[in-house]
Amino acid sequence: MSTSEFPLPDVGEGLTEAEIVSWRVQAGDTVVLNQVLVEIETAKSLVELPSPFEGTVTELLVQEGQTVDVGTPIIAVSSGDGAALAAAIGGDPDETPAAALALAAEQADDRPGAVLVGYGIKGGVTSRRQRGGQQPAVATESGSAPIAIRPRSVPAASASNIIAKPPIRKLAKDLGVDLTEVGPTGLAGEITRDDVIRHASQASLFHNIETPPWSDEREERIPVKGVRKAIATAMVSSAFTAPHVSLFVDVDATRTMEFVKRLKNSPDFAGVKVSPLLIMAKAMIWAVRRNPTVNAQWTDSEIIVKHYVNFGIAAATPRGLIVPNIKEAQELSLRELASAIEQLTITARDGKTPPADMAGGTITVTNIGVFGMDTGTPILNPGEVAIVALGTIKQKPWVVDGEVRSRFVTTLGASFDHRIVDGDVASRFLADVASVIEEPALLLD
Structure with a gap:
């Protein structure tokens, strides 16, 4: 019987520390290969660490x-003879635990069922435990742009007369939405996908701005760590390293709204948000080209122009602002x-965005319109040189051919x-983006 201590691995790019959020095992538990041991919070995301070994948890x-x-050693595990532990991770019995853990990470992609430490289990990862009975909030900034056409006012339904298709009911269940509280906007009085997502987004927003009862404590002190610490560091670095210049433009988005409506009704986009x-x-993406x-x-020595687009979307999550990106978006x-x-929205909402999805972004959009904001001055995502904020889309008087x-x-x-x-390049880029919002048919070029 041998007992080994295993250190916290680097699960991201240059990770230096992490918080132990919740243990999934206790002393005395028997662990098997790829069983989730612990959930940790890094500066980028929540990560579940799977076991690269088999044995019994000692401490x-x-x-x-x-x-x-x-x-730092985080868990001690005993194995029958040392060889079983090494065999479980494909290493040598004489290797140190740290070396064996590193070997497991290197070989993860080459062995069936094995995984890279910190990135979950292939074939499904245990869901994150919900604390405090709260449902996960919707990542509204990344997920749903504002629907400028106001839904018609319909009284909330009772459980017996709700009209909603099974996929809509499942979506509502996943988002923690009570369908009896959702006003339907479907032509036949049915609840649509947009109705559910809009309700979830508003519930998340209003949950954040509800006035809580006064606490008996005069002050509350919240430790600066994890994602909040990373956000602060990144924003200060961006603001004081890259000299920002900002531009703004009003855009007639009527044809975009019409185009979105046509896409929603198209069989080719069935089942897609x-x-x-x-x-x-x-x-x-069109304007970047x-x-x-x-x-x-x-x-410090060169400008690297990237002829690919890893498109970042700023996402408001329960843990703070993150910016996951869609790799090679120009090919889609x-x-x-x-x-x-x-x-991307679903993953961010569930707190499951892996560090790899937040690395390597090239340009970002932030959708502040979902919060009812007309515009704002966005701060660059570190390492990038452009970011665009999309404001709310709403009906306004506009002069067309001399008529309001x-x-x-x-x-x-x-x-x-x-x-x-x-300034000239910035102006041309923003004008190109605006031109597509005004006339989506330009995307056919």
Whole structure:
């Protein structure tokens, strides 16, 4: 019988520390290969660490809520003869535990059923435990753009007269939405997918702004750690490293709204979430091709212009702001891009965005319109040189051919790194994005 201590591994790019959020095992438990041992919070995301070994848990060396450095022993496990432990991870019995754990990580992709430590179990990962009985909040910034057409007022239904298709009922269950509280906007009085998502988004927003009862404590102190610490560090670094220049433009988005409506009714987009954010993403990718220097990176010695687009979407999650990105977005069709945005939203909402999905972004959109904001001055995502904010889309008076008409209007706000992007390039890029929002048919070019 031998007992070994295993250190906290580096599960991300340059990870230095992580917080132990919740243990999934206790002393005395028998663990098997790929069983989730612990959930940790890094500066980027929540990560479940699967076991690369088999044995019996002898001791948990770190308490929940404690932040430890990479390399710190976090769990002690005993195995029958040492050889069984080594065999479980494909290593040598004489190797140190740290070396064996590293070997398991290196070989993870080469062995059936094995995984890279920190990135979950192939074939399904145990769901994150919900604390406090709260449902996961919707990542509204990344997921759903505002629907400017207000739904008709319909009284809330009772459980017996709800009209909703099975997929809509499942979506509502997954989002924690009570269908009796959702006002239907379907032509036959049925609850639509947009109704459920809109309700979930508003519930998340209003949950955050509800006035809580006064606490008996005069002050509350919240430790700065994890994602919040990473956000603060990144924003300060971005604001004081890259000289920002910002531009704004009002846009007639009426044809975008019409286009979105047609896509929703198209059989080719059945089962896929479609919103104005999809057209915004496609517009930015189209504009990048015409103005490539907005899709670049600054280093001390050179400017790296990237001829691919890893499209980032700022997402408001229960743990704070994160910016996952869609890899090689320029290669995706409109439907593929819609599916990718929807999957990104679901993953972020569930707190399951892996570090790899937040690395390597090249340009970002932030959808502040879902909060009813007309525009804002976005701060660059570190390492990028352009970001665009999509404001709310709502009906306003607009002059068309000399006549004042009611149109759907939005405001685009964009920030650029002035070390790379000059005013003329920034202006042309934002004008190109605006032109697609005004006339989506340009995407056919």
